[in-house]
Each structure stands twice: as C-alpha cells, then as structure tokens.
Amino acid sequence: MSRLGKFRAVYLVALCCVGSFLFAYDTGIIGGILTFEGFQKDFRYGPAQKASVGSNSTSLLQAGAFFSCFFIWPFTARYGRRWSIILASVIFCAGAVVQTINTHSLAAFYVARVVSGVGVGMATVVIPMYSAEMAPKNIRGTLGSMFQFFFTMGVMTSYFVDYGVSKHVKASTMQWQIPVGLQLVPGAILGLGMLLCKESTRWLAKKGRREEALQSLIWVRGGEHTPEVEEEFAKIISSIEEEQHQKEGLTWKELNEPVNRYRIFLIIALQIDKSLSIMDNTFQPTSSRASSTSLFLVERIGRRGSLLGGAFLMGTYMLIIACLTATHPPKSIDQGLTSTATASMTMIYLEAMSYNISWGPAPWVYMGEIFPARIREAGIAIGTSTQWLFNFVFSQVTPHAVQNLGWRTFLMFCIFNWALVVFVWFFIKETKGKSLEEMDA
Structure with missing residues (x-):
C-alpha cells in the first residue's frame, strides 16, 4: 500500500473512532456537571434530587440510542453509510446545542439528551459497519478494541475537563456550559470529516454502482489502480454475490x-x-x-x-x-x-x-x-x-x-x-x- 493509502487508512480509522469518543465524552461529563453549583442553580434542583437527575441525564441518552436502532438499519441500507454518519453528527450536534443553552428547564435538557442519544446510537451502529467495509484487511482485527480504547479516552477527557473547570472557573452558568459545549467539537469533526471520505465500497457494489464502488476502493487504497486493488475488488463483488444468494x-x-x-x-x-x-x-x-x-x-x-x-x-x-x-x-x-x-x-x-x-x-x-x-x-x-x-x-x-x-x-x-x-x-x-x-x- 502506498504512503497515501496508509494515511487514508489511518484517517478513516481515527475518524470512525471519534464516534466512540463522542459517546464516551457525552456520558462522562454528566457526573461532573451535576456537582457544579451553577448547574444546580440554573436548573433549580437540590441535593435530594441529584441521584434522580444524574440517572435521568445518563439513561435518557441511552434511551435515544435504543430507539435509533429501529430506523437506522433501513435508512443506512437505502441511503448509505456515509450520509447516515453525517446525519448522526447533525442530530447529535442539534441536541448538544440545546443542552448548552441555559433553558432553566430540566425537561428541555432531558429532551436534548434524548436527541443527542439518537445521533450517538446511529453513529455507533453505522460506524463499525463503515470501518469494516472500508478499512484494509490487515487492520480490521484491531478495530473493535480501538473503539473501546477511544471510548475510555473520551471518558477520561470528560473527567479532566470537569475537573479543570471546577478548579479554574467560578460557580456560574459558564462553568457547566464549557464541558457541555465541548461535545460539539468531536460531533462536528465526525460530520465534517465524513464529507472528505468516499461512500462504502461494499454498499455501492450492493446497489449495482460498480464503477463508483471501484473508485471508492481506489481512493481508500491510495489512488492507484493496481492489480492488488483489482483483485480485492473482485473478491468484494464475489462476496456480495454469494451473500445475496444466501439471503434469497x-x-x-x-x-x-x-x-x-x-x-x-x-x-x-x-x-x-x-x-x-x-x-x-x-x-x-x-x-x-x-x-x-x-x-x-x-x-x-x-x-x-x-x-x-x-x-x-x-x-x-x-x-x-x-x-x-x-x-x-x-x-x-x-x-x-x-x-x-x-x-x-x-x-x-x-x-x-x-x-x-x-x-x-x-x-x-x-x-x-x-x-x-x-x-x-x-x-x-x-x-x-x-x-x-x-x-x-x-x-x-x-x-x-x-x-x-x-x-x-x-x-x-x-x-x-x-x-x-x-x-x-x-x-x-x-x-x-x-x-x-x-x-x-
């Protein structure tokens, strides 16, 4: 594989792992911001409600992710992996924006958590599919563990951000808005980064768009139409035909x-x-x-x-x-x-x-x-x-x-x-x- 091909493979894997980082960071910040005096004052709840607010804030994100599983499969089958991930990024960022705004309403905050959860759920379903279909075979075996690694890095980052603002930002609205608003960074990176990628080779081939599928494979392998790429593409086509035969x-x-x-x-x-x-x-x-x-x-x-x-x-x-x-x-x-x-x-x-x-x-x-x-x-x-x-x-x-x-x-x-x-x-x-x-x- 050429140097450009290796770069694109690393870029692809890193971008896909941003989705795992995103969910982890979003989950991790909640425990910290609930202890911030500014957050408690803005959303008008006391120490007795802390456990309830914490469990709701975390679980409603996961509830949104659960419901997204029911529509993301037919959506990604029809419109492709790339646009599914971009849509997931847009939905997540919309929820993150509402979370960051000081609405003084726990109900609005909860709804925003559900919306972000829908985006996260979509991303965590489609990203492993996209990466498995596009990444070179010699690095596919480590992708599952890479997702877990980026997950733990995301939670670690959220803890350090919460700790940093608790020490260096006075009790105010800004104290909790900083860690919540920073969710938009990985969310935007995921969506914007996907605009620079090609659609999944396998998805294009399944749709009968073989010329586009070949160009997608050539792009991710470094831009050279080599015999190795031609051989890999032939195997992909053969695999898809066998899979379609099996699913009849x-x-x-x-x-x-x-x-x-x-x-x-x-x-x-x-x-x-x-x-x-x-x-x-x-x-x-x-x-x-x-x-x-x-x-x-x-x-x-x-x-x-x-x-x-x-x-x-x-x-x-x-x-x-x-x-x-x-x-x-x-x-x-x-x-x-x-x-x-x-x-x-x-x-x-x-x-x-x-x-x-x-x-x-x-x-x-x-x-x-x-x-x-x-x-x-x-x-x-x-x-x-x-x-x-x-x-x-x-x-x-x-x-x-x-x-x-x-x-x-x-x-x-x-x-x-x-x-x-x-x-x-x-x-x-x-x-x-x-x-x-x-x-x-």
Whole structure:
C-alpha cells in the first residue's frame, strides 16, 4: 500500500473512532456537571434530587440510542453509510446545542439528551459497519478494541475537563456550559470529516454502482489502480454475490430456527452481562491504558478466555471493595483520604482495567463472528438494541442502589460477575480461528 493509502487508512480509522469518543465524552461529563453549583442553580434542583437527575441525564441518552436502532438499519441500507454518519453528527450536534443553552428547564435538557442519544446510537451502529467495509484487511482485527480504547479516552477527557473547570472557573452558568459545549467539537469533526471520505465500497457494489464502488476502493487504497486493488475488488463483488444468494428468500422465521435462536440468546445474554459486569466507567485514565492492551489480548488468548478472566477478576475486586466498605464505612471528606479509601480506589482502578481488556471489547467481537452472513445484520441489530436498552435500565438503577444499599451494591456486582464465569464456561464457545461450521458442532 502506498504512503497515501496508509494515511487514508489511518484517517478513516481515527475518524470512525471519534464516534466512540463522542459517546464516551457525552456520558462522562454528566457526573461532573451535576456537582457544579451553577448547574444546580440554573436548573433549580437540590441535593435530594441529584441521584434522580444524574440517572435521568445518563439513561435518557441511552434511551435515544435504543430507539435509533429501529430506523437506522433501513435508512443506512437505502441511503448509505456515509450520509447516515453525517446525519448522526447533525442530530447529535442539534441536541448538544440545546443542552448548552441555559433553558432553566430540566425537561428541555432531558429532551436534548434524548436527541443527542439518537445521533450517538446511529453513529455507533453505522460506524463499525463503515470501518469494516472500508478499512484494509490487515487492520480490521484491531478495530473493535480501538473503539473501546477511544471510548475510555473520551471518558477520561470528560473527567479532566470537569475537573479543570471546577478548579479554574467560578460557580456560574459558564462553568457547566464549557464541558457541555465541548461535545460539539468531536460531533462536528465526525460530520465534517465524513464529507472528505468516499461512500462504502461494499454498499455501492450492493446497489449495482460498480464503477463508483471501484473508485471508492481506489481512493481508500491510495489512488492507484493496481492489480492488488483489482483483485480485492473482485473478491468484494464475489462476496456480495454469494451473500445475496444466501439471503434469497430470507424471512424473520429463520431467526426462530433452533440454531439461530440459540445464537440470538447468546448475544442478548452477553450484552446484558456486559451491562451487569461493571458499575460505572470509573477512573478511565487507567482504563485507557488497559484498552490499549486489549488491542492484542482478545486476539491472543481468545474471546472465551478474556470473558472468563475478566469476570472472575472484576468479581474479586468488587468483593474486596464490599468488605472494605462494610468494615470501614466511608468518612467525611473533611477527614482526608484514609488507607481504606485508597485501597478501595485501587480496586476500582483494577476493576476498570479488567473490564476494558475483557467485557469491554470481547462481546462486540463475538457478536460479529457467530452469525452467518444470511442473518448477520438482523443479529447485530438485536444485540446492539439490547445493549442500549439495558444500559438505560442500569443507568437508572445503579445510582439509587448505591444510595440505598451502600456496600451491598458492591457485593451484588461481585455475585453478578462470578455468575458470569459460570455462564461463559458452560455456554460460550471459542470463536477465534474457527469456521461457522465448527462453531455449530
């Protein structure tokens, strides 16, 4: 591949990962701005409502993402990946603008969160499709983990922004508007950056626009019509023809066939378990370093090994936190940082690391591998919508659980994670290096 081709490949992957960064930053800023005195005054709520406002602000974003799953698939099938991502950027930015305006209305803020969630949901569905269809085959294997890495970087950035404005900007409307308004930066980068890209080669070929498809492939491979590009294009056409042949006569009844029903059960269970496995995306500076490790770990030890090890370790860390919190209840912040608090924080760091090398990327990789081409799009749609739905549920429940159950919340998550070890051991087959026929055996 030429130098220009390598540059365009890196540009494409980086731009796609902005979508993951975008969702992470948008989710991460909420916890910080809710503590700002200026935000509480502008939106007229007190300390008693903090948990409710926090859970609503986070979960409504995910509710919007959940509902977007129902229309983004037919939209992107008809209008293409590129314009779907651009539309997602526009919708997200519209919601971010309303969030940034001081409306003095929590209802308006909530509606804006839902709108932004629709944009985020669209982006998180289409971006993996676009990147998988356009990125060179030698870097496709790391894309899933790259999305997780940029996710943790987004949350880490949001925490540092919240911390910075809390220290250097006085309590005022501007204090919360700065971190909220900065959402527009990655949102705009995503939309404007896509204007410089070509439409997906595979989508164009599926629509019978083969000349445009070839030009798209030539562009992303560096602008040279080489024999290698011609060979790759021939393989794409052959793959599409085979896929279309496989999908002839496809009906929803096929999803109810025993083997496919079992695959769907596994994906739904994995996505629910993914939400159950970690309390929050806390302490992301460590998580981002762990995510960089996950670029290779999932491929090296396999999907099943990553899930088993991650669930066991996270359960162990949660048990230690539960014991520490039960025997040494947290004291007032005025009394300083105790050794018990330091130990608990260390466990949360380790839990976040474990999540980001296991349950963060592995379910997404697994979901893309267990479905045959005939029903893959439907299976991924079900898995993605399940993830958003249960993210919404647990975003509503977790703040209230911590507030009302105290240390028992950590014990609850310990039990969840150790139960996942049993589930993975008996139900999840390794997919690394295996064909679909071998997985069905």
